[in-house]
Every structure is written in structure tokens, then in C-alpha cells.
């Protein structure tokens with residue numbers, strides 16, 4: 001890592017001294033992981049990034065993450081003002097194969113820098129499609145004291161731990177002073193007719209043995225209960241797991257890794 005930083009700095013310095021054009025990958029806009037997928041090189045893992053507001057006990061109001069977000073790709077509330085922003089991208093595993101059915105839970109401040117801690121404005125979860133792609137429709141998030149501009153997200157592949165991280169915007173003055181800012185989490189952003197289009201690819205620590213590894217196992221080591229892998233659950237369905245009861249919040253087919261205690265977007269303790 002250190003070697004890489006040194007060589008990057010050295011290259012930058014040499015390029016600037018020579019007055020030649022600096023490759024875009026060296027000026028703070030990371031290459032998208034899909035580039036690695038195309039040329040077969042091993043991608044860098046998406047780092048975690050946590051601002052200390054998280055995790056939050058569900059019953060506590062105030063800090064910012066809330067479980068049980070609605071299932072939706074558009075998290076803009078009716079009537080909300082601001083600059084339209086779309087975020088699209090892919091989720092890859094360690095072999096740069098796309099990961100389907102990855103749970104992505106987004107939340108952010110509104111255009112004025114305020115979080116909705118009593119409801120679910122600017123909050124929503126979705127799953128990557130068969131191509132490992134996601135699309136978030138939102139507004140350009142506002143600034144609030146102490147932080148640079150960002151979008152929060154929790155990303156979880158079936159059967160894997162949750163990655164809690166944040167996405168950042170290039171050319172933000174506060175990127176230089178925010179102590180938890182991480183340039184590896186910069187999106188590529190372009191303006192498009194008054195709106196903004198951002199892209200980011202996640203790389204999760206998910207082993208892949210091509211071409212079969214994206215198929216989850218069909219058995220589970222669940223510690224007892226009525227919850228079962230492969231079962232289609234509808235909203236309101238009730239199960240037990242690990243001695244507790246849960247009610248289904250979002251229709252889905254159960255998979256390993258989506259056990260009720262691990263997926264607050266899908267199950268609420270009842």
C-alpha cells in the first residue's frame with residue numbers, strides 16, 4: 001500500500017514537473033472496477049467508512065442509520081427540492097464477477113443537509129440484479145457541519161458480512177478537511193442537463209470460483225426455527241429463528257446470509 005502511494009506520488013510529481021498530461025486515474029477519480037473486470041486484473045476491495053453514527057439501536061432517534069428502510073430505488077420524497085442525482089454501478093466479488101442479489105441500503109441527508117430520523121425520507125434498500133447492477137435515484141445531498149458531501153450505504157452479499165461505507169463526490173472543498181474522507185470512495189460524476197449522473201462500482205470480499213460461485217448454497221446451518229432457505233416469504237409472514245420471532249417486511253425468497261437477524265430490511269423482530 002505504502003509503495004503504491006509513493007509510486008503514485010512520484011509519478012504525479014514527475015508528470016507535473018514535465019508538464020505532461022496526468023492520467024485521470026491519478027488525479028483523484030479512481031477507475032471503475034468494471035475496468036478490472038474487462039481486463040482480468042484483481043480489483044481493490046471497497047473500503048469501509050463509518051462516521052461513528054452507526055450502528056444505531058433501532059429504538060434510538062437522533063443518529064442516522066435506521067433499519068427497515070422501504071424497498072425502492074428512488075428515494076426522493078414527493079415535493080422534495082434539489083438537484084437530481086442518479087448513482088449507478090455494479091457490485092463485484094474477488095474475481096471481478098458481478099454479484100446478484102446483493103442487499104444495498106442507502107441513506108443520505110436531504111438538499112439542506114438534514115436527515116429524516118423519524119421517517120424514511122431519502123432512505124431505501126434494493127438488491128442488485130442478475131448482472132450485479134444497481135440504480136439509485138436521489139437528490140444531490142446537502143452539507144452538514146463537520147462532514148464533506150456523502151451518501152451512506154450498507155452493502156451485503158448473501159451469506160457475507162455487511163460492508164458499511166460512504167460514497168463521495170469529486171471537487172468538494174471539504175474532501176480535504178474531512179478526517180474520514182477516503183478517495184477510494186470517490187464516485188465519477190458528470191453533469192447532464194441540470195442533473196448529475198454518478199457511477200461507482202463496489203468490490204466485496206466475496207470469494208468467486210468462476211463460473212459457479214455466484215450461486216448460493218442450498219442448505220443452511222440455521223440454529224433452528226421455521227425460517228428456511230428457498231422459501232418465498234410475503235410481507236407479514238412470520239417465522240422463528242434462533243429462538244426469536246420475526247415478521248417479514250419485504251417479499252423475497254430466503255437465501256443463506258439473509259437470516260432474519262442479519263437483514264433488518266427484510267425482517268423485524270416481532
Ligand SMILES: [Fe+2]
Pocket residue numbers: 051064147150152
Ligand atoms: Fe452522514
